[in-house]
Amino acid sequence: MGLLDFGLVIDPVEKQKYEYLPLPISDRWGILINENHALASKAFVTPKDLTDHALLISNQTLVNNQLSEWLGENLSHFKIAGSYNLLYNASLLVKEGNIVAFCIDGIINTKDSGLVFVPLKPALTARINIIWKKKQIFSNAGTLLLEKLASHTKTKSS
Structure with missing residues (x-):
């Protein structure tokens, strides 16, 4: 693991080298x-x-x-x-x-x-995005955070 598991970036920004999830805000x-x-x-x-x-x-x-x-x-x-x-x-x-x-x-x-x-x-x-390194291995807390954000984002955009 690195120093940071996640980061927040505001578009427009180069995100190609990261995995990212657009937030519903x-x-x-x-x-x-x-x-x-x-x-x-x-x-x-x-x-x-x-x-x-x-x-x-x-x-x-x-x-x-x-x-x-x-x-x-x-x-x-x-x-x-x-x-x-x-x-x-x-x-x-x-x-x-x-x-x-x-x-x-x-x-x-x-x-x-x-x-x-x-x-x-x-x-x-x-748009605001949460980003993380490609092929990142997360702690249990990091995995849970990403799952919650992904499910919340899907319900907001549906």
Whole structure:
């Protein structure tokens, strides 16, 4: 056995080298902005709303491909101010300025932070998957967990 039996990953991600089980939940994408930003009072943002704003995007190529599809254009047609690996670091820039960071809801707690999360419209969601090594030999507890997750997932999708 390794250090970890299971991991959680959020799509889009390369899963081919693992066994995986999509979980019956998903996360929604949106933007993280300063509470005083011009878009902060909106119930949602569209691609058109973002054309004139400086954007921070993820450093992950697959995520950026997904964002390009949602935006309806290549990212080069937008004002990309930079990219980030950790949303927390990006949130520090967002809090101090007039910059917009694409992110998944709930990664940053916005309560009393000076930050606001605004969802995208049309909605963009990301599936969550549990992954494990191929040919993994599990403990009894690991086997039971995987069986319970698989049966719960089947009843949710039926």
